[in-house]
Amino acid sequence: MKNHTADTMAGQRLMVGFDGTAFNADLKYLIENLKVGGLILFSRNLETPEAIAQLCRDCQAAAADHGLPPLLIGIDQEGGLVARLKAPFFTEFAGNPAMRTTADAVDFARVTAGELHAIGVNMDMAPVLDVAPQGIDSIMAERVFGSDPQWVASMGRTVIEQFQQRGIMAVGKHFPGIGRTVLDSHLALPDLDIDLQALTDFDLVPFRAAIAAGVAGMMLSHIRYTGVDPVWPASLSPAVTADLLRRQLGYQGVVMTDDLDMGAIKPAYDIATAIDQVLLADVDIALICHKGPDIQTACDRIRKRLTDDARLRTLGQRSLERILTLKRDYLDAA
Template sequence: MISFDFNSLPDMAGQRLMLGFDGQTLNSELKHLIKVYRAGGIILFKPNIESADQLRRLCMDARKYALDQGLPDLFVAVDQEGGKVARLRKPFTQFPGNPHMKTLEDARDFARITASELSDVGINMNMAPVMDVAPPDVNSIMKDRVFEGDAKRVSQMGTAVIKGLQDRGIMAVGKHFPGIGRTVKDSHFVLPELDAHLSHLKQTDLVPFEAAINAQVSGIMLSHIMYPRLDSDWQASLSTVIAYDLLRRDMGYQGLVMTDDLDMKAISHDMDTCIHRIMTAHIDIVLVCHAGPNITDARDAVMTYLERDKELFESGQACVKRILAAKEKFLG
């Protein structure tokens, strides 16, 4: 196990942050996130990426800098689903996306090649695969990003990607729990709602996530969607009922749980409220994907609740232990 000071509130808080930044080098902004905010992870987008050589230098420099600051190695994440959502463009291999994967061999080829290319540049986490199920009679917001077919087929294709990535050292993150395939609005801009009973979700949307759990997926990302039949007050990413009671307790998931990007428009609550809900729900990792005040607000709120609330401090220790165990397994 990585040596870690659980008495250091900044270090405990920082490990739970996965942050975006501006620039393509280990610049002063990124150094500040690592050295001062003690960030446990960073997430990359197209503006951070110019070429393979530049990206490799950025990732390696950032990871070395974290180690030089006495921190565990960084999670370096990217959304590389293929098709519509692919942050890495040529010369990286371009895949047409999940809807165009017709066979398990297609899924395995995607995972094998993607894992090799991510590993080569120092990225260790892929925010994939999408495990949502989109019925053909629904104009799903996810129709261009999901595996075609029913829950069983999504399970088969998704677990092939999970195993293919993780067997080659790349952490996979299944998304978007508990399933957004039947939603028609985009949580980047509004707060969608899915009025589905738990019994229905168990027969459809939750089936691929159950398969992902059985495949030992490293991470599961929560959606920003409201499921009023499950929790009438909070969207999944802020819901103890969904993130803890359903995912952790009922489905037995022991891996990393993370929010979707808290900068998205589906989140209208202030950051202090969001962080309190996240910590209460035992969610491990907070994603804030864009430079700006939300990063500082999120970090300050985590620090505050770790200091003031004994129960959140103790559950926070468990979260950090899960994070460090994942880093030990995949980052060495």
């Protein structure tokens, strides 16, 4: 992958969902034609461990057959409320709020990493690094480690280290923190009226720990932090990624949006506008979790913007290198 075509540069910036439990024509098109860099699995894609493993092998083989880097294959396996893999085939955990000791985090990460590795999944969209303050009806209350930033930081760092020691890329979420949020961004775009100092003192503490632990990826929230950027939600904001996360906090790893199909983004922003902002914000991967025309539109838009705009092309080359470096580190990418 020394000479990157415009098609490859565009496709590697996408992580997408699909329908079906086996390799099919849609997956063939996504990999061979759009050259997508990653896939994300949901309950609709999951049957037995053997079937999932075959699906992942077939997808990786399709990428290799066309001279493409290995695919990132991700899943949301936080434990508890959000866990795509379930009994009787997989170990179920009570979830982050139920963890009482570091040993609990080690056990969760060790077992989960082993089960993911066995089926060919190489990335977990976890841990949740949000902090839910006491006294508010946080939308994240049932998914967070707790209300103490230092405790969340410690548990999150433990999960990251245990995952990554076992070859599973961890993705910390949802930067810069949605624990204070009471409106569900799956449904609408929440505004959070908070300044940078308050975020720094509380919400950012676990994310700093994750950066120090070398977390493979960061996922951005679909929340608009009006004290940081009054216009764009974090997932589309240059102030949040290029400035806060990369420049101020020094994170140089892979950054991805949350699902651009969520209600916080649609219908407020069409896919072309969202992609333009992803590129401007120095976000590496656009996550589009449902089959549909947006995936093709996004790929075409990225290719066009990287071709037409020299500044975005330079940012895009750096972004591609971050993605390929991650793949080399974890997936023996060519």
